[in-house]
Amino acid sequence: MNTLxxxxxxxxxxxxGMAGTIAGRLIDVRKQGIKESLDGFQNIPHRLExxxxxxxxxxxxxxxxxxxxxxxxxxxxxxxxxxxxAGGQDPGNDYSIVAPLVKEKVKAMICLGVDNAxxxxxxxxxxxxxxxxxxxxxxxxxxxxLGDPGDVVLLSPACASFDLYDNYADRxxxxxxxxxxx
Numbered sequence: 765m766n767t768l769x770x771x772x773x774x775x776x777x778x779x780x781g782m783a784g785t786i787a788g789r790l791i792d793v794r795k796q797g798i799k800e801s802l803d804g805f806q807n808i809p810h811r812l813e814x815x816x817x818x819x820x821x822x823x824x825x826x827x828x829x830x831x832x833x834x835x836x837x838x839x840x841x842x843x844x845x846x847x848x849x850a851g852g853q854d855p856g857n858d859y860s861i862v863a864p865l866v867k868e869k870v871k872a873m874i875c876l877g878v879d880n881a882x883x884x885x886x887x888x889x890x891x892x893x894x895x896x897x898x899x900x901x902x903x904x905x906x907x908x909x910l911g912d913p914g915d916v917v918l919l920s921p922a923c924a925s926f927d928l929y930d931n932y933a934d935r936x937x938x939x940x941x942x943x944x945x946x
Contacts, residue, residue, distance in 0.1 A: 810936035812838060816943050820913025823904075823943045826920035827936030832861055835922040839865040844916045846870045847907045848891075851877035852923030852935070859886045862922070866890055872910045874903045878927040898928060900935070904942035 789795075813825040826838045830852075839846065839862060848870045854877070859866075866873075866887060873894045875883055880896045888894060893910075897903050907917040919939045929935040 810933055812841070813936070815940050818908065818943065818946050819911075821908065821911035821915050821917060823907075823917045823939075824919065825936045825939050826918060827925070827932045827939060829920040829922060830924050830932055832857055832859070832922050835920050836862050836865060838918060838920040839869055842869050842916055842918065844914050845912075847872045847874065847910055847915060847917045849874050849876055849903050849907065849917065849919040849939070850921050850923070851875040851880050851883050852921045852925050853877065853927045854879070854882045854923045856882070857922060859883070859922075863887075863890055871915070872907075874906055876900065876903045876921065876928070877923065883923075900928075900938040901942040901945065904939065904946070908946055 808828075810825055810827040811829075815823045815825050817823070822844070824838075826834070829835050829838055835850075839848075846869045848866070850873055863886075867890050870891045873887055873891050875894065875896045876898070877883075878898060884894055884896065895903075895906050897906070904917070911917060919936065921935070925932050925935040929938065
């Protein structure tokens with residue numbers, strides 16, 4: 765795979781790249797300039813960020829996914845069994861829009877928040893096992909123990925982070941730190 769293919773592997777980035785290419789061509793940006801900008805593209809931290817693969821388990825940081833649309837997109841893009849790290853400050857989400865994807869793709873769920881009652885209540889009949897914690901390193905360790913080679917651990921919480929963290933970036937950074945400590 766060349767650099768462009770490696771950095772634009774996520775469908776979202778491919779779609780964004782295509783839209784940017786079309787917009788650039790409409791205003792007569794030269795093809796070479798467009799190619800050079802796409803070749804240098806780097807994903808933004810905390811947005812479907814491939815953090816590491818440990819013992820064959822891929823860890824993806826999508827801490828910026830603080831709403832159901834972002835979670836839906838993240839789950840839809842997964843091609844391997846998912847151990848989903850969810851939760852936080854739940855705004856009263858209606859999880860029914862992601863329920864089919866969770867049922868299809870999630871093999872285990874770890875709720876990370878002060879009050880996980882809403883999310884646990886909704887998903888308890890859709891996916892099992894479900895774990896609860898208030899500590900990122902505990903969540904990552906549970907995910908690591910549950911994971912098999914080829915699985916994905918996905919931090920895509922669909923909730924705000926303010927119950928335990930300063931913001932989504934702090935939550936994502938704590939996720940990465942816990943992975944590096946495995």
